Amino acid sequence: MKRLLLKINNKLMGTYLIILFLLVWQFAPDLGWTNPTWIPPLTTVLSEGADLGVAKTIIHMCISLRRVVIGFAVSVAAGLPLGFILGGGVPKLSSFLKPLISFLQQIPPYILYPLFLLVFGPGEKGIHLVIFWSVFFPILNTVIQGVGELDAKLLRAARAMSANGFEVFFKVVLPAVFPSLMRGMRSGLTMGFLMLIGAESMGADSGIGWMIHNAQGLGWIPRIYLGALIVCVVGFLLNYLLGVIERVFVDWKPVADSAAQ
Amino acid sequence: MTGVEAAAETSVPKIEIVGLSRAFGKKGSKEKFYAIQDFNLSIRQGEFVTVVGPSGCGKSTLLDLLVGLSKPDGGSILVDGKAITGPALDRGIVLQGYALFPWRTVRKNIEFGLEIKGVKRGERAELVRHYVKLVELEGFENHYPYELSGGMQQRVAIARALAYDPEVLLMDEPFAAVDAQTRETMQDELLSIWEKTGKTVVFVTHSIEEAVGLADRVAVMSKNPGRVKAVIDVGLPRPRRVSDVRNTIDFNVITSRVWELLQNKEPLPEREIPQTNVEEAIHDDAII
Numbered sequence: 001m002k003r004l005l006l007k008i009n010n011k012l013m014g015t016y017l018i019i020l021f022l023l024v025w026q027f028a029p030d031l032g033w034t035n036p037t038w039i040p041p042l043t044t045v046l047s048e049g050a051d052l053g054v055a056k057t058i059i060h061m062c063i064s065l066r067r068v069v070i071g072f073a074v075s076v077a078a079g080l081p082l083g084f085i086l087g088g089g090v091p092k093l094s095s096f097l098k099p100l101i102s103f104l105q106q107i108p109p110y111i112l113y114p115l116f117l118l119v120f121g122p123g124e125k126g127i128h129l130v131i132f133w134s135v136f137f138p139i140l141n142t143v144i145q146g147v148g149e150l151d152a153k154l155l156r157a158a159r160a161m162s163a164n165g166f167e168v169f170f171k172v173v174l175p176a177v178f179p180s181l182m183r184g185m186r187s188g189l190t191m192g193f194l195m196l197i198g199a200e201s202m203g204a205d206s207g208i209g210w211m212i213h214n215a216q217g218l219g220w221i222p223r224i225y226l227g228a229l230i231v232c233v234v235g236f237l238l239n240y241l242l243g244v245i246e247r248v249f250v251d252w253k254p255v256a257d258s259a260a261q
Numbered sequence: 262m263t264g265v266e267a268a269a270e271t272s273v274p275k276i277e278i279v280g281l282s283r284a285f286g287k288k289g290s291k292e293k294f295y296a297i298q299d300f301n302l303s304i305r306q307g308e309f310v311t312v313v314g315p316s317g318c319g320k321s322t323l324l325d326l327l328v329g330l331s332k333p334d335g336g337s338i339l340v341d342g343k344a345i346t347g348p349a350l351d352r353g354i355v356l357q358g359y360a361l362f363p364w365r366t367v368r369k370n371i372e373f374g375l376e377i378k379g380v381k382r383g384e385r386a387e388l389v390r391h392y393v394k395l396v397e398l399e400g401f402e403n404h405y406p407y408e409l410s411g412g413m414q415q416r417v418a419i420a421r422a423l424a425y426d427p428e429v430l431l432m433d434e435p436f437a438a439v440d441a442q443t444r445e446t447m448q449d450e451l452l453s454i455w456e457k458t459g460k461t462v463v464f465v466t467h468s469i470e471e472a473v474g475l476a477d478r479v480a481v482m483s484k485n486p487g488r489v490k491a492v493i494d495v496g497l498p499r500p501r502r503v504s505d506v507r508n509t510i511d512f513n514v515i516t517s518r519v520w521e522l523l524q525n526k527e528p529l530p531e532r533e534i535p536q537t538n539v540e541e542a543i544h545d546d547a548i549i
Contacts, residue, residue, distance in 0.1 A: 157360040
């Protein structure tokens with residue numbers, strides 16, 4: 001009960017500041033604090049969305065979201081097992097693979113995109129790869145870190161109770177690494193979203209990133225803000241969702257951070 | 262029923278450790294370091310034996326061998342006349358520093374061994390009820406370890422080890438991490454649990470008072486290599502409370518004898534060291 005109240009309180013705290021921000025955004029031009037041409041008020045931005053068509057806006061959003069989800073899902077599917085291997089599950093393979101992987105993750109996905117564009121042409125494949133590249137490494141790294149921080153005592157306890165390898169993995173390793181995995185998924189998601197917008201503005205004919213890029217070309221400033229607002233809201237909601245999942249599953253230790261980052 | 266009475270019923274010792282040795286490879290040399298060498302100890306059914314020795318004398322290595330987490334390089338450990346081949350649920354363990362699973366509630370922690378054993382859900386719930394009551398943690402079943410005090414966590418660890426009903430309870434300095442007052446309470450609680458359950462207990466500690474206060478017999482270990490220097494019969498009355506016997510003359514006589522044994526640097530009479538294979542003697546303990 002106390003924890004619930006605290007949670008509500010934390011949530012409200014964050015909301016207050018957001019409301020204040022939106023209010024300032026709305027009224028700053030009216031008060032003459034900002035130039036409405038460069039910073040149009042919130043209502044102008046929202047009515048831009050209505051002009052563009054709510055359905056059309058949502059379609060662009062869904063296209064972007066689909067790209068993130070695909071790239072993200074592939075990253076999790078690949079990053080999890082590889083993380084466990086590199087984290088010490090298979091020491092020999094780990095020392096074999098680790099150098100190459102630490103080398104590859106230094107490449108910023110932005111640099112790769114023009115190459116993907118040339119190889120695959122404009123389209124989904126290149127975008128998915130960029131998102132994969134930006135989500136995969138945060139997840140891989142946090143899983144490796146999580147496995148590294150595993151308490152040897154717990155493994156000993158499980159093995160002393162004659163747990164086999166399968167049981168040790170599912171009853172000890174996986175739950176112990178889960179909080180790190182959630183951390184990796186959240187930072188990966190943020191990265192993936194950032195890279196998506198970049199990729200879409202470089203070579204796509206749909207999605208929020210393309211919308212922003214297109215609006216910039218045509219000088220439709222409110223539409224740029226609309227795109228930014230949509231990116232913010234969707235990113236925030238996705239992160240919030242993962243935060244809720246984290247709190248539901250990791251209720252066994254005090255969680256310090258709130259869902260909104 | 263005291264340990265001595267129980268022992269009278271059976272002639273085969275519960276645990277028989279004969280000529281046990283365990284060596285580790287030294288870094289950068291072919292020489293071996295014997296953590297344990299020619300270790301002999303016989304433990305009767307239902308007996309409470311404590312193993313006391315200076316730090317680094319191989320106590321934890323001994324316990325690892327008893328649990329079956331590592332293999333001896335020489336000699337053998339027989340439980341009920343059969344050599345142990347690895348960890349099994351006939352031996353329960355309470356590790357130093359509790360080693361509770363932080364993502365499991367008290368209930369789920371106690372259930373861990375039962376899950377491994379394949380005990381059905383309904384039966385598990387019943388056993389949890391029983392052992393939660395035994396260690397006096399009623400009402401805390403759904404708490405997570407971080408919400409409990411050190412003493413309470415230790416009780417969960419004991420309940421977890423008892424829940425799958427092992428015949429032998431192995432304890433590795435279980436009270437080393439709790440404060441002095443809690444420690445004394447825990448010692449008395451352990452004795453009363455032992456009296457109720459009649460388990461055979463091997464309890465490793467570096468505290469002489471604890472070793473004497475709890476035990477039927479105290480195995481005093483020497484260091485480098487670790488072996489049994491002497492086995493002292495405690496003979497203090499049962500049922501016993503550590504807090505009651507701590508100030509008796511008998512207790513002080515025994516503790517000072519153990520203390521003298523630990524101080525005495527004289528080597529034991531030379532014995533034949535069992536020949537072991539050098540290749541096999543060097544182990545590499547991998548985690549996972």
